[in-house]
Amino acid sequence: MSNIPRSHRPWFYPLITSSVAIGVVVGAPQSAPAAPLWELLLRGAQVYQLYNVSDKEEVQLGKQINQQLIGEQFQLYNNARVNNYIDRIGQRLAKNSTRPDIPYTFQVVKDDSINAFATAGGYVYVTTGLLKAADNEAQLAGVLAHEIGHITERHLIEQMRETAIARGLASAAGLDESTAVPFGVEMGFRRPKSR
Structure with a gap:
């Protein structure tokens, strides 16, 4: 200690303390991750794949979700005048949205609740x-x-991605059709009841 000048001693003790702390952290046995590294990297790729669903894929997915929702959960309101009125308003708004190039379908469903919702x-x-x-x-x-905003921001796709990852059901390519459509139907059915 006598070889170190007094003016340098205030820095000496923190340096030694830091060195010892780093040595303890680096030298201590580390617990292994629950999944191998390649699997963790693959999950990162899955998030990316699910996030980048093309417009064409999203429209096809939406069509399949719609077929199941209308067939299993909801009944369309059979009044052409009312349906045309809603479609006319919706189409005018959709043309001015940030995603005017996808085909929009506006439908009235028989349900006494005061609600509206959108799918993919x-x-x-x-x-x-x-x-x-x-x-x-x-x-x-x-x-x-408001509902067009959910579509332009791809909220259902994001929700599907998060759900698939949380449930561990995504593959390297994303969600396959047999998983994606039921997710979409589940969320389409759950979403109107959440408002």
């Missing part, structure tokens, strides 16, 4: 309960614009 690929649903509760076209347009 441009599918928007409005309940008959909402139509009865709305006072004017501006209110309907506001709701439809």
